[in-house]
Amino acid sequence: MKNSPTYRTILTTVFLLVCLNITAQESYNNGFSSQNDSQYQKLKSLGYTEKEIYEDLGNANFLLEKYENAAFWYKKLSELEGNKALGSNYQKRYQFAMEQTADIHTVANNGNDWLEQIKEDYQVKRAFEARQASQSVTSNRRDFDFNPSYRSQSLEYLVEYERNKAFIGVPHAKRSDMEETYESPIAVTSDGQTAYFSKAIYLKPVKGIFSKKELIQKIYRTDKINGQWKNVREITVAPKHASAMHPAISEDGKRLFFASNMPGSFGEYDIYVADISYRGNAGKAKNLGTKVNTKKNDLYPRIMEDNTLVFASEGREGYGGLDLYMTQVGQNNVDYATNLGSPINSSKDEYSMYVMADRGIGYVLSNRGKNKNKIQEVAFSYENGTQSKADERESNLRAALNNKLQIDYTTSVFEDK
Incomplete structure (x- = not known):
């Protein structure tokens, strides 16, 4: 059929x-x-x-x-x-x-x-x-x-197909408010052979026989085999009825960072990390603790050089909305998160950032324009000598992005056992 x-x-x-x-x-x-x-x-x-x-x-x-x-x-x-x-x-x-x-x-x-x-x-x-x-x-x-396999060389096409399957045939289906504004990018390993992405699925609630199905986010993995993206499968990092989304993979491909609202979270969504085995399976998820997570939403993790983790948070006193923070994440320890300051953050929402370390420039993804539902790329420079070096937050940013800088990790282990 x-x-x-x-x-x-x-x-x-x-x-x-x-x-x-x-x-x-x-x-x-x-x-x-x-x-x-x-x-x-x-x-x-x-x-x-x-x-x-x-x-x-x-x-x-x-x-x-x-x-x-x-x-x-x-x-x-x-x-x-x-x-x-x-x-x-x-x-x-x-x-x-x-x-x-x-x-x-x-x-x-x-x-x-x-x-x-x-x-x-x-x-x-x-x-x-x-x-x-x-x-x-x-x-x-x-x-x-x-089946999109005939276009499987396009990873974006495959992920778009997977993300939209849940909404086909569902009357008045709607993505979550967070994903409506900014959908997290696909996380690809440094060798380009494995990709992780999150997508929504509908699940029947645990309680309530006649309750409507809930929209839950899950993380999936796909592998590039003979030039084609295949074997899409869920990576289980959270309980069945909890969401896991916004995956980010470490440079060596051995650690997966993500946001989840699973039981034990400090806030609505927390940042977690799980080890990835050589077979591609995920180990037990570990909460990054209160040095990173807050009582509200902590989202969109992104791993940069030297184990620098950048993420968005609305649970701290900052510039307004979601602000970008950075921290250092070792194998078993994590540093206190630091606000990346202005001009990185604004009174609006900042979701993620990308940098070109060799040129000392980068850009922030933000909705700080006139239309709050439109994401803009805001360029910045972090090695401009005319900037005020008295601004401690901007100094922290420069330190975080300097891949030659050695930072001593704290001895605080992840707080979720």
């Missing part, structure tokens, strides 16, 4: 939407928004005709109950046909989408099985194409396999 062309076609239609991160359309009467233009251009670059693009995006949005978006694309399809009436099934979906957008909620689905209807449309189209002797059906068809 799952290998049939029909099954692959309809799931691919849905995935075309999810992979492109489609959001609600502001107005389908005012042409392309930047989001719609991006979706259009991506599919256009893959060689699809305008009709194919309008059909696919209309159907995909419809199946995910994004009715305003679906109406937008069905309207474009109608205009392409010279404002003629659409095919019977397309016209039904267009009308239904318009009714939902106008808050005219029809009973159930008017007896329509939308999934079967769309599958039927694609079957008819393929039958027509098969009669075209001038070109092979397989040379330019859209019903490629829903």
